[in-house]
Each structure stands twice: as C-alpha cells, then as structure tokens.
Amino acid sequence: MSEPNLTEVVATVLRNRAKEFADNISNNNALLQRLNKRGKIKTVSGGRTIIQDLEYAENATFKYYSGYEALDITPSKVFDAAEFTWKQAACTVSWSGLEVDVQASGSEALIDLIDGRTKNAIRTLANNLSIGIYSDGTGTSGKQIGGLQLIVADAPATGTVGGINRANFSFWRNKYYDFSSASVTATSTTIQAAMRTLYIAVVRGNDKPDIIVAGSTYFGFFWASLTSIQRITREDRGVAGFTNLAWLDADVVYDGDATSGLGATRMYMLNTNYLHWRPHKNRNVVPLVKRMATNQDATVLPIVWAGALTASNCARQGVITA
Numbered sequence: 001m002s003e004p005n006l007t008e009v010v011a012t013v014l015r016n017r018a019k020e021f022a023d024n025i026s027n028n029n030a031l032l033q034r035l036n037k038r039g040k041i042k043t044v045s046g047g048r049t050i051i052q053d054l055e056y057a058e059n060a061t062f063k064y065y066s067g068y069e070a071l072d073i074t075p076s077k078v079f080d081a082a083e084f085t086w087k088q089a090a091c092t093v094s095w096s097g098l099e100v101d102v103q104a105s106g107s108e109a110l111i112d113l114i115d116g117r118t119k120n121a122i123r124t125l126a127n128n129l130s131i132g133i134y135s136d137g138t139g140t141s142g143k144q145i146g147g148l149q150l151i152v153a154d155a156p157a158t159g160t161v162g163g164i165n166r167a168n169f170s171f172w173r174n175k176y177y178d179f180s181s182a183s184v185t186a187t188s189t190t191i192q193a194a195m196r197t198l199y200i201a202v203v204r205g206n207d208k209p210d211i212i213v214a215g216s217t218y219f220g221f222f223w224a225s226l227t228s229i230q231r232i233t234r235e236d237r238g239v240a241g242f243t244n245l246a247w248l249d250a251d252v253v254y255d256g257d258a259t260s261g262l263g264a265t266r267m268y269m270l271n272t273n274y275l276h277w278r279p280h281k282n283r284n285v286v287p288l289v290k291r292m293a294t295n296q297d298a299t300v301l302p303i304v305w306a307g308a309l310t311a312s313n314c315a316r317q318g319v320i321t322a
Contacts, residue, residue: 021122021285021303026277028126029133030242030255031148031270034211035277043281044307049083050278052162052310082162082172084308086280087137087145089129091121093287097297114301118287121303125285130257133309134213145309148213148268151275152317154178162310175201175318186217186265186322188224194320195222195247198269202318209269209318212252217264218320219254222247271316279307 026032026041035041044050061072095114129145136153137146146161153159156173157166164172177198179186184194195212202209214222223245245252250269258266279285283306290301311317 022279024122025126025129025285025305028123029130029257030213030253031133031211031272031275032130032277033242034251034272035275038210038272040272040275041277041279043284044278045281049085049163050308050310052082052084052276052278052312054080054082054312082164082310082312084146084162084278084310086306087132087143087308088283088304088306089125089132090302090304091125093117093121093301093303095299118303122285125303125305127257129305130255134255134258147309148270148319149266151309151311151314152176152268152270152319154266154319154321156314161314172314174314177201177318177320179320179322186221188221191218191221191267191320192225192247195267195269198318198320199248202269202271202316204316207271207273207316208248209250209271209316211272212247212250212267212269213255213258214252214267215259215264216254218267219252222252222267265322267320269318269320271313274311274313274316276310276312277307278310279305283307 026036032041061074063072065071093114095117099113132139132145133147134149135144135147136149137144150159151161152174153161153166154176156176157170159166161172166173175198177194179190179194182194184190186194199209226245242253242255283304285303285305288302288304290299292299
C-alpha cells in the first residue's frame, strides 16, 4: 500500500516547481524567449481585463519660440490603454488508485510516475500555447490566445485589438507588405526587397525591429537569398535552440510552431519593446489542488495558465504575406 499522504507530497513537489514550469513554456517559443530576455514577461495580479498602457501620439505642445513668446501649455493627451481579455489553458495529470496502491508502490516509483506525466503535460501546454502565440485567437471558439495574426494583422485597418477598433484609429494599425497587392511573386529573389520595404515602414530612428519570425516558406526564401558570407548566426545574441540568421540588427528565426500557428507564408518583423507576455501571477503554469474524482478511483491534478499576449504599439510591428 502507498504511504499516507504521499499524493499530497507529490502535489507539493509539483507546486514548488512552478517557476521551472513557466520557464519551460517561455523557452519553447522563439518570441517568448526574446520577450523574457528583454524583461517583457510580467505577471498580472488580477482585474476584469488585462490593461496595457500605450503611447499613441507625440506631445502636441512642441514649438519653436523666441524671447518672451508664450509657450503652449494646452494639456496634451499622449497615453491611453488597451484592454485584453483573459485567456485560459489547462492540462491535467491523473493517477488511479490501482497505479498508486499496486503498480507504483513506494514513494520513488510514484513520484517518478507523476513526474513523467507532469513533464508530458508541460510539453503539451507549451506546444499549444506556442501555436496560439502565432494565431489570430479564433481557435476553439475564440478561447485561444490572441496571437500575432491578431496583433500584427494581414489587414490592419479592420478588426478590434485590445478593445480598440482599428478602422477608427490609424495609430493602432501595424504595417504590412502583401506580395499579391504589390503584384510580386514571393521567391528567394524578391524576399529581401519586401523586407526592406517593410523595415522602412516600421523603423523610427533607432526604434527598430529586433526579431523577425518566419514560417517555413518565407524563412526558406530568405535563407536561399543569402550569399555564403551573409549566412551569419549569432550564438551570443540569437534565440537559443532555434535556427537563427541575421539581417541588419535583427535575428531572423524559424520556429516550427510558427508554421503551425501563422502558416508557412508569413514573416513577422517585430519590435519587442512593445510586445508583452502577461500571465496571471497565480496561474502562470502552476498546479492547482489535487481533486478526487467523484465517480472513479482516481486523482486529478490540473496544471493551469491564464493571461494574454499584449501590445503597446502596433505601428512598430509588421508582417509580410501573400
């Protein structure tokens, strides 16, 4: 028979590993790795929605003046806030009385059993959240994360992001380059021209993209467009564990989940100063209290996440599509 309170010991061990679980999620995604490196992963304590402060205009009181000329002291509204809805995800680890009392007798055997299932659950959460980060948020009846296809849209003059209607507010629109609209065929000989056009649209002084994430087709076009001397990877600055190339000051990254989530024919030019991963502090890939099944000889331990991917400046983001 298993030791008394052994399942509670297992649950406690899992709760103590919550930080490790969250790190596994961030390291599974190229964009999240970059956000983590730049301090853009910050937990939220609660609220009806996730409030993201944003800067949408310059101070309108700027003027050149001479001598005693009056200055413009008109209040200038330059900040506002976007509201992003909470998204939730869960994966459960379960074990039966048969497994606890008979098959996995002894503490080490049981902990190994639960540990293996927990690691699998974390990988499952990581993979699905990663795909969601590259999605438009419409998956599973709108319960999926609002990802890059929402924030950096193919048609940025339509739709609502963070409660702000892009049809009415041009400052909230990302930039885009559409091969079809430009009457250009996407190939290895045209990809860099498209990237240059988009880069000029999104850069503002030294405020420029630091990472470019591409699906398999556009990453392949970019890779094929480089000469041997241009095929530079930067292990000191790149995204660890992902295929990295360099273009201007940005890492060009292929993430396998990007192809699943955003499609093979998209390339995102991102300024991560204005992108934020906002998990809830009590739901950042953490196990909840174990629950006994009401009609089964089994125990269930949910592992949960809640939060959103948010943006504070969409105009500095861009997408290439066809």
